[in-house]
Amino acid sequence: MSVIKVTDLHKTFKVSKRPKGLPGTIANLFAPKYSVKTAVNGISFEIQKGEAVGFIGANGAGKSTTIKMISGILYPDSGEIEALGFDPHKQRKQYVSHIGVVFGQKSQLSWDLPVIDSFELLKHIYRIPEDVYDSNLKMFTEMLDMESFIEQPVRQLSLGQRMRADIAAALLHSSELVFFDEPTIGLDVVAKERIRKFIRYMNREKHVTMIFTTHDMKDIELTCDRLILIDKGQILYDGKVHDIVTKYGKERKLIVEFDGDYEIERMDDVVIESKDEFKRMFTFNCEKVSLKHLLAHLTDKYGIKDFTVKEMEIEEIVRNIYEGGIVL
Amino acid sequence: MTPYLAYFKISFKQNTVYRIEWVLGIVNTCVQIFILIAIWKALYSGQRAMNGIDFSVIATNFIISLGLSNVFYTNDFAIQRKLNDGSIANELLKPIDFRKILLANNLGEIVFKFFSNFIPSLIITSLAIGILPPAGILALFFYAISMVLGFAVLWSISLIVQMTAFWIINVWSVSTIKDVFIRVLSGIALPLWFMPKPLLKIIEYTPFDSIYHIPMQIYLGQLGLAEIGFSMMKQIIWVAVLYGISVFMWHRGKEKIIMQGG
Numbered sequence: 001m002s003v004i005k006v007t008d009l010h011k012t013f014k015v016s017k018r019p020k021g022l023p024g025t026i027a028n029l030f031a032p033k034y035s036v037k038t039a040v041n042g043i044s045f046e047i048q049k050g051e052a053v054g055f056i057g058a059n060g061a062g063k064s065t066t067i068k069m070i071s072g073i074l075y076p077d078s079g080e081i082e083a084l085g086f087d088p089h090k091q092r093k094q095y096v097s098h099i100g101v102v103f104g105q106k107s108q109l110s111w112d113l114p115v116i117d118s119f120e121l122l123k124h125i126y127r128i129p130e131d132v133y134d135s136n137l138k139m140f141t142e143m144l145d146m147e148s149f150i151e152q153p154v155r156q157l158s159l160g161q162r163m164r165a166d167i168a169a170a171l172l173h174s175s176e177l178v179f180f181d182e183p184t185i186g187l188d189v190v191a192k193e194r195i196r197k198f199i200r201y202m203n204r205e206k207h208v209t210m211i212f213t214t215h216d217m218k219d220i221e222l223t224c225d226r227l228i229l230i231d232k233g234q235i236l237y238d239g240k241v242h243d244i245v246t247k248y249g250k251e252r253k254l255i256v257e258f259d260g261d262y263e264i265e266r267m268d269d270v271v272i273e274s275k276d277e278f279k280r281m282f283t284f285n286c287e288k289v290s291l292k293h294l295l296a297h298l299t300d301k302y303g304i305k306d307f308t309v310k311e312m313e314i315e316e317i318v319r320n321i322y323e324g325g326i327v328l
Numbered sequence: 329m330t331p332y333l334a335y336f337k338i339s340f341k342q343n344t345v346y347r348i349e350w351v352l353g354i355v356n357t358c359v360q361i362f363i364l365i366a367i368w369k370a371l372y373s374g375q376r377a378m379n380g381i382d383f384s385v386i387a388t389n390f391i392i393s394l395g396l397s398n399v400f401y402t403n404d405f406a407i408q409r410k411l412n413d414g415s416i417a418n419e420l421l422k423p424i425d426f427r428k429i430l431l432a433n434n435l436g437e438i439v440f441k442f443f444s445n446f447i448p449s450l451i452i453t454s455l456a457i458g459i460l461p462p463a464g465i466l467a468l469f470f471y472a473i474s475m476v477l478g479f480a481v482l483w484s485i486s487l488i489v490q491m492t493a494f495w496i497i498n499v500w501s502v503s504t505i506k507d508v509f510i511r512v513l514s515g516i517a518l519p520l521w522f523m524p525k526p527l528l529k530i531i532e533y534t535p536f537d538s539i540y541h542i543p544m545q546i547y548l549g550q551l552g553l554a555e556i557g558f559s560m561m562k563q564i565i566w567v568a569v570l571y572g573i574s575v576f577m578w579h580r581g582k583e584k585i586i587m588q589g590g
Contacts, residue, residue, distance in 0.1 A: 013586060073417045075583040097423035108418050113338075124334040125422050 003177055003209045004047040004070060009079035011040040011065055011233075039065040040076070041233035047211070047226075049176075052203045054220035054241065055213040056318060057230035063213045066230070067179050070211075071101050084177060097126055100170030104182035107166055109154045115165045116150050119172060126173035133172070140168040143198050160191035167195065171202065178202075180212045184219055196222050217318065221245075229318065236321060244317060252291065253310040254282040259303040270294065278305070331424050332432040339436025343444075350444050357398045357449040364390050364517070365457055381521050385548060388460040389519050391453045392547065393540040397516045398449075399441040400479050401434055402486035404503035408493035416585060427487065427578065434483065463549025470556050474543040477563035481538045482510070484570035491574055494581030515541035535566040 017033045018024055040062045047053055055063040068074040070081055072088035072095060081088055086095035101108075109118040123133045141147055144164040149157055157165065163183060170178055180199070184192045200223050202208045212224055220227060220241060227244060229237040237244065258278045266272070271283040282294065291309065298304060365387055372383050410416040419426050453459075462468040489506050493499050511517045513536035520528060520541045531537050542559045545551050551559060 068417070071421060073420050074585060092420065093423045093425070096421050099421075101417075101421050103417070106414060106417075108421070121331075121334055121338070125331040125424055127331075 001049045002046050003049050003051075003084060004045075004211075005080070005082045006046070006066075006070065007044050007080040009040050009043045009066065009069060009081065010038075010077045011062075011069060011074065012077055013037045013039055038233050040069070043079075043230070043233070043235055045228060045235065045238055047209065049209055050203070050207040051226055052199075052210045052224045053212065053226045053228060054224035055211060055228050055230060056215070056217070056220060057213075061230045062233040063230045064181055067181055067211060067213060071099060071179050072096060097173065098176050100173070100175035100178040102163075102166050102170045102178070102180045102183050104163065104180075104185040107154060107162055108169055109162075109165060111155050112153055114151050114153050115146070115157070118154065118165075118169065122169055122172050128173050132174060136172055136174065137168075140171065143201065144168055144194070160187050160194075163187060163191070163195065164198075167198065171208070175208065177209045178211075180210065180214075182214055183212070184214060184216055192216070192219070199223050229321065250285050250287055251311075252284060252286045254284070254291065254294065255308045255310065256280050256282065256298060256304055257306040259305045262302045264302070267294075267297075331422075332428050335429050335432035336436045336439075339433045340440050341436075343437050343440040353398070353441070353445045354448050354452070357395055357445055358452050360398070361390050361394050361449070361453045362456075364394065379522065381519070384458065384460050385521075386519055387457050388548065389515065389544050391450060391457065391459050393514075393516045393544055395446050395449050395453070396475070397540065399438055399446045400482055401437045401441065402483055403430075403434065404486055404489045404499055404506070405493075406430055406433075407490040408497070408499050411493055411497075411585070420582075427574070430487070430490075431483065438479075460548065462547050467546055467549050470560070471543050471547040474546050474556075474560055474563065477560060477567060478539045478543050480567040481535050481563060481570065484567055484574060485510075485535065487574035488570060488577065491577035491581055494577070494584050509536060510539065513537065514539040515544060535570060538563045538566050 013036070014034045015037045016028075017035050018028045019033075039060075043062070043066055055067065057063045065074065069076045070083055070088060072092050075089060084095060084098050088095050109115065110121070113121075119137060122128070128136075141150060144167065146161075146164060146168065149161050149165075154162060154165065167180075167183065183199075184195055187195070196219060199210065199212075203210050203223065210223075212219065214220060224241055227237065227239065227241045228235060255275065256279070257276075258280070261278060264272055264280055267282075269284055269288045273281045273283070275281050284294065295307070368383070368386050368390075372378055372386075376383060407416070410419065419429065450459075462471060485506060489499055489502050492502050496502070513520075513531050513534060515537065520531065520537060523531060538559075542563060546556055546559070
């Protein structure tokens with residue numbers, strides 16, 4: 001069953017262009033100048049129930065705008081959006097009672113109220129039945145480890161705690177569809193891991209459909225099955241996270257630290273780059289070149305102090321796509 | 329408990345926190361009333377009536393209408409603030425009616441102020457200056473309804489001012505102009521009985537006399553039963569028209585929301 005169906009979405013913003021200095025300011029008063037900025041330029045996709053989809057793209061690529069249009073905050077200039085069988089704008093109230101949204105940069109909780117009071121208010125807003133509320137709250141308190149701070153006002157929470165409280169708030173009404181807009185921004189590794197684990201659990205076990213925007217590729221690798229890559233308001237790639245890794249992840253990097261300054265001979269299918277004085281990086285395709293042979297060859301001829309092998313990370317793949325290095 | 333009642337309660341509770349503000353609020357209301365009464369006393373220069381209007385009528389008008397104007401709280405900047413800091417998104421993401429939330433918030437404050445500010449000020453100024461009782465039980469009853477309708481008119485006007493935030497970003501100027509109109513044309517600064525007849529005819533075609541003047545006339549027993557019916561009808565029509573305009577503006581305005589980045 002398709003949960004979200006988006007067809008040919010467009011959105012432009014008017015950006016005020018003001019010339020520099022006082023004369024410019026005065027001129028702008030009488031004849032304001034605008035330039036039109038295209039944020040989303042013809043995006044179409046479909047998301048099935050239970051999917052976890054990662055949206056990635058550079059800053060200003062249009063991913064947040066797309067999410068805000070699907071969640072019903074922004075109006076598209078043109079295009080169709082159908083989510084959970086609703087029109088997010090015409091049937092806003094029915095629609096939003098089934099969804100949850102988490103903004104990493106903005107809290108939805110009341111600043112001055114203790115976390116638990118905000119949750120209580122949400123119970124009334126979403127008219128959550130008492131037993132559902134109690135069991136959800138109990139589960140989230142345990143899984144997100146909120147016991148210690150649930151009675152504190154939101155303004156006194158650390159960023160990690162606030163984020164966990166926000167995520168719980170978005171899921172309290174048993175949301176079927178949840179949008180995460182950069183939920184791990186600014187968090188440390190431990191806090192990120194805890195949030196990823198929770199999100200993964202909600203997706204795999206509770207079959208909550210999820211859309212995720214982030215700059216952290218690890219988030220996507222660890223929580224999503226599907227990846228949509230957006231750039232300049234258009235979709236560059238839409239497919240399995242796994243596929244992009246296997247297709248473009250055959251590359252290995254062998255970084256070797258030699259014990260002296262050697263002149264390394266050229267080898268077929270291996271790109272050699274100098275790193276440091278005694279360090280060299282060998283980039284190769286692991287299907288064409290055997291790592292075993294390469295290492296044997298190097299240890300035979302030169303003295304090796306240390307070496308590491310690295311897989312190509314998605315981050316790098318994405319950067320390559322951006323720079324036009326990989327054609328999809 | 330409906331979500332709106334929950335919002336009402338929170339707003340009410342938040343207001344009970346500030347005790348000094350509460351005491352100063354009473355002082356503020358009383359001082360305003362005393363000053364205006366002093367000015368009008370000077371204008372009357374010892375006479376009991378002027379233009380056929382008793383001084384006690386004027387005093388009653390100020391004690392009640394001016395007292396209420398300090399209670400009838402509307403926040404013209406509510407939407408502007410939500411647009412500026414982006415929290416309008418939070419409201420749109422909840423399955424609730426945004427305008428009802430605004431109303432619930434306002435009413436929480438109003439109900440609190442009615443008992444904590446209006447009633448004490450009413451007692452203090454009545455004892456100090458003297459107030460006319462309502463024209464009768466029936467008049468008091470109709471006055472109560474008309475007063476609520478008057479607030480509904482005031483609130484709808486404020487809602488329209490708030491909605492302009494979608495287009496003009498800073499509503500300060502619109503809000504100030506609105507406040508001047510209300511101050512002058514609704515009878516709280518200058519009782520409308522002193523307005524020249526032609527001007528009063530014009531004012532009667534605006535929503536402003538619906539706010540404080542009509543309820544006051546009912547309280548004082550200046551209107552017959554038929555006139556009360558007609559005046560309340562007028563109030564209801566104004567509420568419907570003004571609220572309708574604000575709803576229309578809300579639907580158009582929502583489409584203009586811009587939010588980039590975070």
